[in-house]
Amino acid sequence: MIAHPLPVVYEPIVRAALAEDLGRAGDLTTDAVVPADARAHGVIVARRPGRISGLEIAAATFAAVDAGIKVTLESADGRDAAAGEVLAAVSGPARPVLTAERTALNLLGRLCGIATATRDLVTAVAGTGVRIADTRKTTPGLRALEKYAVRCGGGVNHRFGLDDAVLIKDNHLAIAGGVTEAVRRARAAAGHLVKIEVEVDTLEQLGEALAAGVDAVLLDNMTPEQLRGAVELAGGRVVLEASGGITLATAAEAAATGVDVISAGWLTHSAPALDVALDLEV
Amino acid sequence: MIAHPLPVVYEPIVRAALAEDLGRAGDLTTDAVVPADARAHGVIVARRPGRISGLEIAAATFAAVDAGIKVTLESADGRDAAAGEVLAAVSGPARPVLTAERTALNLLGRLCGIATATRDLVTAVAGTGVRIADTRKTTPGLRALEKYAVRCGGGVNHRFGLDDAVLIKDNHLAIAGGVTEAVRRARAAAGHLVKIEVEVDTLEQLGEALAAGVDAVLLDNMTPEQLRGAVELAGGRVVLEASGGITLATAAEAAATGVDVISAGWLTHSAPALDVALDLEV
Amino acid sequence: MIAHPLPVVYEPIVRAALAEDLGRAGDLTTDAVVPADARAHGVIVARRPGRISGLEIAAATFAAVDAGIKVTLESADGRDAAAGEVLAAVSGPARPVLTAERTALNLLGRLCGIATATRDLVTAVAGTGVRIADTRKTTPGLRALEKYAVRCGGGVNHRFGLDDAVLIKDNHLAIAGGVTEAVRRARAAAGHLVKIEVEVDTLEQLGEALAAGVDAVLLDNMTPEQLRGAVELAGGRVVLEASGGITLATAAEAAATGVDVISAGWLTHSAPALDVALDLEV
Amino acid sequence: MIAHPLPVVYEPIVRAALAEDLGRAGDLTTDAVVPADARAHGVIVARRPGRISGLEIAAATFAAVDAGIKVTLESADGRDAAAGEVLAAVSGPARPVLTAERTALNLLGRLCGIATATRDLVTAVAGTGVRIADTRKTTPGLRALEKYAVRCGGGVNHRFGLDDAVLIKDNHLAIAGGVTEAVRRARAAAGHLVKIEVEVDTLEQLGEALAAGVDAVLLDNMTPEQLRGAVELAGGRVVLEASGGITLATAAEAAATGVDVISAGWLTHSAPALDVALDLEV
Amino acid sequence: MIAHPLPVVYEPIVRAALAEDLGRAGDLTTDAVVPADARAHGVIVARRPGRISGLEIAAATFAAVDAGIKVTLESADGRDAAAGEVLAAVSGPARPVLTAERTALNLLGRLCGIATATRDLVTAVAGTGVRIADTRKTTPGLRALEKYAVRCGGGVNHRFGLDDAVLIKDNHLAIAGGVTEAVRRARAAAGHLVKIEVEVDTLEQLGEALAAGVDAVLLDNMTPEQLRGAVELAGGRVVLEASGGITLATAAEAAATGVDVISAGWLTHSAPALDVALDLEV
């Protein structure tokens, strides 16, 4: 059961997206061409196969334009859809249905795209026990939704922001003068519910991190061989996260090294949208 | 000279993006690990070749965190960058530089990605006189910036929203009962500075549109052969826009048919981000 | 059928207007003087004759204060009302009815005032085929609603902002060095759904504009004689808009010259509010 | 010395007004036609005589678009301007000057219009000691600025909202069952810094109000004869405010009756904008 | 009957408070541990005795998370509760009940705390006719609600802000050069519904204030003896407000001096929250 964002979180995003599309004059075309009493019935379909995410948010988009639009979900977030599969039925007054269409689909297509990319990467490492995680490389303004889409794809969420965990990166290390000192400073400042992860480039740094007692280590841009060395060195004492340049093609090999987590920025910054459409009978 | 969005337009986006990343507690890591008086100097580089867009917005992101950060642009929006090319120099207090880094790069990478995809499509039709246009399939909240990125890539902008032009689509046609009646209604309602475009699937509809005197016709999902037929039929009387399923691979053939504009939703909804990074000497 | 702004557009305006009137302490008088269980029944009436605009927005204002207030419309936007005519019936708990009253009437009176002024100008040119248009000289924050009121008055909307059409004015011409060059630049930059209008003071400039192939020409502050010359010169090739100093008294003469559109800023910046009131039986 | 609203109050209004005019695409015309390095110099002039209000807000509008625009005030809020008089000099980069022009003038013209109407009414009662006051019939969203404009015109401000004083109107009286009981309830609830005014239609009600010990009485729609009777009856014990249907033509007669204040809703809801313009040398 | 703030006033506060607690990822614990179909039933109880304020706002907090949560009030704002007393019953889907709990209780506990402190001070002066008033020393963002809580405690509200009455303090006096001149300036500027209070340290200043004809005088940090002298000097001509350092222990003595109002900043800036809790049967 994937926890869905609450309306108090996504409704402002939906309203802002609608306002962006409506501008000051609203839907010139629909207002001019479609009679006020026309009705529309139709279905939201996936034109291509993919993992679904954002159906309730799409439904809320129609409702935000006109509370009289009825959207009946035929699928659910977290399920796979075949090409051509019907995801939801939409019926109501034709004008607001047409006006809301693009905004609803923009949100749905983007979230399905991320969920699908995540699912594909999860599938690529199936059976290894490795978890697929996102990053903070998300679209400005949409992080809560995009990280939800990653969960719909079977992934887990890395930090939601700079403020919910410590991740000490190369520049922090350089300024602090090394892993030991950086971790010491972080531990002194962090509350007892804040985990500490450190990014390392070498096994030497990893050794230092293990000695410093961190919760997790990000192995940055390591080769499978290096990753194997890291797994051996860590001996299960910390969570090991492989990150940097891992693709669908290389994920299985990375996963086979025994790391715990593989994270990939492209799940959110470069996943193509899923092609979703509203087919109306009017 | 590509017109840049004004600060009054992009600053709220930058501030919201920063607030999203900072959350309530700010940058736990940097605040703990980096001394308040540490300085950082570095460069923003393109890890891969691409078309630049968003440099000033990235600079404004650093400035929004700390007005004492100095960003010197070494490239400019609308220029191409080679892999490894330095786009800007950044220097200032280390803490805010590190805190702003991800938000700045998220914005820059996304806009460069869109600009690069657009440039590639523009290049694919070079010499034909065909213009490459975006669509309304943009990221919720970022339309103004993403359409700017399209311009940086050499493209032109289609409608910014439902309210700045009439585009009569298949569902509108079905409800209105055909092209002639739909255009009649649109013209009756539209002000004198509103253009009218109609989406057609067949040459028969195109003929009807020409008779109705529209400003532009969107030729939806037509084969090159159909497009050629449309060009012949239109005889230069309207702007012809080919749309639907046109890729980098097929764009040249579509352009060769003589249409005026090719539009593609994937420029904004599926362009992968350009890999940009901040390399610091600390 | 005049397209009404969607709630997603006008509700934020209504809520901000209520917050402005309620301040921090709410309605001191009503809260002190009116018992919580008192009921109120009444009617919104037009004290003077006019064209109605904003009835649903006024109803939404009452509902925003208390969802239990029932407003039954007895007229409709776009209709004319006689002096004393009942526009709507209002009934519900007395406190929120009294609290919402002024904000609802402020919105309604302003929009009716604009609609009435527009209607009068439309009436003044009746039979000529000339359309009456507004300008961007609207009240900050209320443009979407005020332009709707113009439509309720029988007018059409000019640009909604700087971003939905090109209108090259005298200063642009001066900087660009003339009509031909300015239009050339505008055409190069504008997307295919953006119309181009140019403002001219002389027939010589009009000739240049016609040669440049613009979509429309704004004839600025011309005498009827000049307007007639312009109509003759244009020969139906472009939309001609007469603007500048045209009043109710002079509109018929201007319309008789054969121009297509007459625009007037005073429809929105100087139309007196219509006197509307809430008559309660308590 | 008229107290000017603080930037923290008016800047959000200015920014929202600019955003409304710029939309998503900004100033299409200026961006296309005006070179980025062009400079503009010019003056803001009053095309017609009037009382000035809003000059600093207009200047802030230019600055909000581009901090490099320099606006030098040649007049000041609260002064009178002759037709053609220069109010301010504007110089800076041409693009933002042109982009900000309409929003700045919309704000300035509206505020000058209100200030001018107020000044005219103040002038009409000059020498009588009567003060001219506004009402809550202001433009939604602009109350703070419009009430400032009234002060610039020599008027004084009535309530800013429902929450800063008690004004018991006819409907309140009807529900409470009369002046005595309504005032009793109001006094019991109101804090010690809240004044209580009651609206009366008859001298009998006025007598009741005097007995109840209110701070002020609004004499609603009374004839000069009735007003004189009220003045005599009150004998200086309360502030007497004449309101309802008082025009420039009838104000002197009303003032001569000896009332203390004359209030008029049309100062804010129906004052025509003053014609102000930006004349550039480019 | 204490007038409750309207939803249009408190709902934005509730939504912002929820957004603050939910962050970007929502309620990690509840989403993970509680099944989507679990139901919860429980009661909001006062762990300690106190005066109730904010029950409807707490109910609205649950509803803002999920409209399916039913809250039945068992007490009411303005009533006293014994330790352990049930204030409301809550039932609905378990997840949103748990997610909303802390935000609802934070609001309720704070407002009850202020109401209780006010009630205690009111009780301390019972029988003297003295009114207890708050100040502007409220929590940023919560003034409307905190001043409502004061009313629930039996107090009355002083100014809601800098803009609804004149209160001339020591620094104003110093700059103006004395009471007489300061009051003269204030009266010249203030509208006829604005009361004028002056803060004085000595009986000499009080005499000056009485001569100047102010509406109220704030007696700052005076001893009971000084207060008695002030009451004698004033002879009922103005409202006398004792302020500064008055505690629960000293209030009765201050009240006995014959002043009209006692105001205390600690009612809002330092009242401890009332301990309220949600006891669930799950």
Added chain:
Amino acid sequence: MIAHPLPVVYEPIVRAALAEDLGRAGDLTTDAVVPADARAHGVIVARRPGRISGLEIAAATFAAVDAGIKVTLESADGRDAAAGEVLAAVSGPARPVLTAERTALNLLGRLCGIATATRDLVTAVAGTGVRIADTRKTTPGLRALEKYAVRCGGGVNHRFGLDDAVLIKDNHLAIAGGVTEAVRRARAAAGHLVKIEVEVDTLEQLGEALAAGVDAVLLDNMTPEQLRGAVELAGGRVVLEASGGITLATAAEAAATGVDVISAGWLTHSAPALDVALDLEV
């Protein structure tokens, strides 16, 4: 070195607080009484001893009203101040200094109050190695600032919201059917940088939590004896947090039991404000 919130975080709070105090009409008193050219010089002093927090935010409040006000800090957040100690010098135009005064002091006094309460509790457990933590019982809208104040007092921050760590409470346990199952569910859902804490009432539950491998355990309302038992049972395997009913008087005894963290809601929900004032020479 305590990390200060960034301006992008606190400036919106400051601006909203000012807008709340200024209302629509601004500072009536100062605008009327103080000449526009008057200057003010003064100092912010602590009337009582305490720990300082919020000095830069107070300074930013003055600057938000008028950029010409100069605030020179004489102390710093995180330092102790004696009664009467000067914290900062303020000089600039008198009007904005007086207008900003209350808002600046409201923020400063509240944050100093929380910092002082925290410091006192930290002092009470000095030498034990126990850390003092806050809770989520903060003021709606001010959590980021209040948690900063806790850090200024020497405390550490517990969760900032529902989304940055898992804290399984009694109701979660009841629904999940026990500690083991609840922790299993939490671990399955949580990302690798999310810590898991469980609240227990008994040593039996603690044993279950230890077996389940949580990161921390909240010992709810336990007696010192129970706490000692818990410390013994845990044997250093998890962080132990004592919470519930611990006061300044009982903290030392609780700390002596060997727990790691003591958390207290009253640090933020019930700490009295520190008395700070602005003493001007005018």
